[in-house]
Amino acid sequence: MWKKFFTWLDERLGLNDLYKATLDRPEPKGNWWNTLGSASLFLFLLQGATGIFLSVYYTPSPDHAYDSIQYIMNDVAFGWLIRGIHHWGATLMVLVVFIHMIRVFVTASYKYPRELTWLIGVGLLLCTLGMGFTGYLLPWDQKAYWATTVATSIAGSVPWVGPFILRVLRGGTDLSALTLSRFFAAHIWMLPAALAGLIGVHLYLIIKHGESAFPDKDD
Amino acid sequence: MAGSNQISRRDFIKLTTVAAGTVIGAAIGLPAIAYLIDPALKANTTDAWIPLGKLESYETGIPTLVTFTRSTINGWEKTVNSYGVFVLRKSDTDVVVFSNKCTHLGCHVNWNTDKKEYICPCHDGIFDINGNVLGGPPPRPLDRYSGDQVEVNDGTLLIHFLGG
Numbered sequence: 102m103w104k105k106f107f108t109w110l111d112e113r114l115g116l117n118d119l120y121k122a123t124l125d126r127p128e129p130k131g132n133w134w135n136t137l138g139s140a141s142l143f144l145f146l147l148q149g150a151t152g153i154f155l156s157v158y159y160t161p162s163p164d165h166a167y168d169s170i171q172y173i174m175n176d177v178a179f180g181w182l183i184r185g186i187h188h189w190g191a192t193l194m195v196l197v198v199f200i201h202m203i204r205v206f207v208t209a210s211y212k213y214p215r216e217l218t219w220l221i222g223v224g225l226l227l228c229t230l231g232m233g234f235t236g237y238l239l240p241w242d243q244k245a246y247w248a249t250t251v252a253t254s255i256a257g258s259v260p261w262v263g264p265f266i267l268r269v270l271r272g273g274t275d276l277s278a279l280t281l282s283r284f285f286a287a288h289i290w291m292l293p294a295a296l297a298g299l300i301g302v303h304l305y306l307i308i309k310h311g312e313s314a315f316p317d318k319d320d
Numbered sequence: 321m322a323g324s325n326q327i328s329r330r331d332f333i334k335l336t337t338v339a340a341g342t343v344i345g346a347a348i349g350l351p352a353i354a355y356l357i358d359p360a361l362k363a364n365t366t367d368a369w370i371p372l373g374k375l376e377s378y379e380t381g382i383p384t385l386v387t388f389t390r391s392t393i394n395g396w397e398k399t400v401n402s403y404g405v406f407v408l409r410k411s412d413t414d415v416v417v418f419s420n421k422c423t424h425l426g427c428h429v430n431w432n433t434d435k436k437e438y439i440c441p442c443h444d445g446i447f448d449i450n451g452n453v454l455g456g457p458p459p460r461p462l463d464r465y466s467g468d469q470v471e472v473n474d475g476t477l478l479i480h481f482l483g484g
Binding site for chain 2: 154157160165168169171172176177178180182183207209
């Protein structure tokens with residue numbers, strides 16, 4: 102029965118081919134350093150899932166942002182757990198993505214034909230840092246407020262266009278309700294959409310080229 | 321191994337994978353469901369006994385307006401609502417309490433001392449001193465607190481308020 106059902110699905114979806122292409126790929130030589138990309142992907146999905154759950158109660162307005170997080174932490178069942186995972190997962194994701202980049206650099210895996218994989222990886226790193234930057238403001242406590250004040254001021258110190266960049270980031274001259282809502286939009290819609298798209302291309306390229314062999318003594 | 325009562329290696333792996341998967345799935349899934357349905361599980365009690373002061377301080381035969389506020393908390397949002405009731409002391413021990421909400425569209429009625437009537441300012445609903453409709457659009461008498469909804473404890477008048 103199951104087998105019949107699966108064959109029916111497989112004929113139409115090509116599940117076996119998909120499995121062979123994505124999960125049954127030949128690996129040059131088992132190496133734990135090669136798992137960091139998958140770890141980054143897992144953390145992205147984890148952040149997505151916990152983030153969606155947090156958005157059930159979080160409110161991106163100066164009047165309610167802090168209170169809604171207090172509510173999540175103290176009153177909602179397992180709210181502390183969901184937010185805790187999102188909080189620590191964020192830090193861990195930046196760390197893992199960064200070590201992943203260092204690994205690719207050290208093993209020279211960015212060379213032909215994988216230059217585009219590297220460039221897209223740079224985009225993924227920037228988006229990840231952007232997620233960290235925008236997410237940091239959302240708790241709307243003193244630390245969040247002043248960290249964003251300082252960081253947007255740094256962006257504002259760019260010659261000529263600095264003040265304009267600052268106004269774009271803050272949605273005006275001051276850090277305000279507009280800043281909070283645009284950081285929220287960037288954090289839950291724009292950056293995740295960009296990340297998802299770039300991850301798709303990144304994964305396609307990895308499947309297309311296969312994993313790079315580690316350089317040996319002759320290289 | 322076939323036919324023996326020992327479990328095969330393959331089946332053992334299958335079994336442990338399914339068992340571990342179930343435990344992990346439950347450990348992740350149950351808190352997730354609890355998180356989502358949490359507000360629905362919390363009972364929101366709105367009823368309370370509201371003290372309206374000493375019964376002896378109310379003049380007999382004259383409806384007196386008493387106001388009180390009730391606050392409700394939904395998540396992180398606190399709402400404070402104001403309510404009013406007319407206390408009518410009929411004798412030393414007999415007391416009736418009326419809601420000041422017009423039964424037509426919920427405006428607050430006023431007691432008119434000259435006409436001895438409750439008059440609603442919105443659509444001219446008129447009620448007599450016992451809350452019965454005398455004229456205008458109200459469909460039923462004023463809501464009243466009586467019987468076990470009213471209590472006098474140590475000389476203090478209390479009503480059992482059921483919420484907005």
